[in-house]
Amino acid sequence: GDSVTQMEGPVTLSEEACLTINCTYTATGYPSLFWYVQYPGEGLQLLLKATKADDKGSNKGFEATYRKETTSFHLEKGSVQVSDSAVYFCALTKETSGSRLTFGEGTQLTVNP
């Protein structure tokens, strides 16, 4: 079946450091790819998405590019802030599965001042 694999956490960075959280997927067909974020004490929120190969999703300084050749959707940010501390989930959906989300394990990010 379809699956998503994220780099293991937790990840601890200093403010203004560069961030990369790796995400790879296994899926038949043409999935859409997402990054969701869960801030402490809050619900899951969509951070960015990409619906086809070579698309780049971006939001709040975060970016991820849909790479079909490497089946990857790595999350990147050039300069993290303390407020970026959260759990990040990579996920996919497919039309054939009613757009249910298949999530990766989640990566805890802590940014220290």
Place this chain on the structure above:
Amino acid sequence: GAGVSQSPSNKVTEKGKDVELRCDPISGHTALYWYRQSLGQGLEFLIYFQGNSAPDKSGLPSDRFSAERTGGSVSTLTIQRTQQEDSAVYLCASSLNWADEQFFGPGTRLTVL
């Protein structure tokens, strides 16, 4: 406008008891999803409702789990004869249509003693 709401926010129950978890989706959203977030299993899909179509129950882990959606709006997830492994955060999400962004509620934290 109001987001997805869930009640109760926390539920503690004894093993063997039945519990009901409620989800109020965003008004006008035709698609509704239940997910479960647990330490051992991560975020996993449970069930999906789309309009008046038969629900996709393929993610329900056992026949102790059931859900209904009345009048195309409020949904109730019922767990019968709860077990300790049912302890998790149960998340509800809704979307305008099946292919649109899913908006998540804050979740219900279920603890089975």
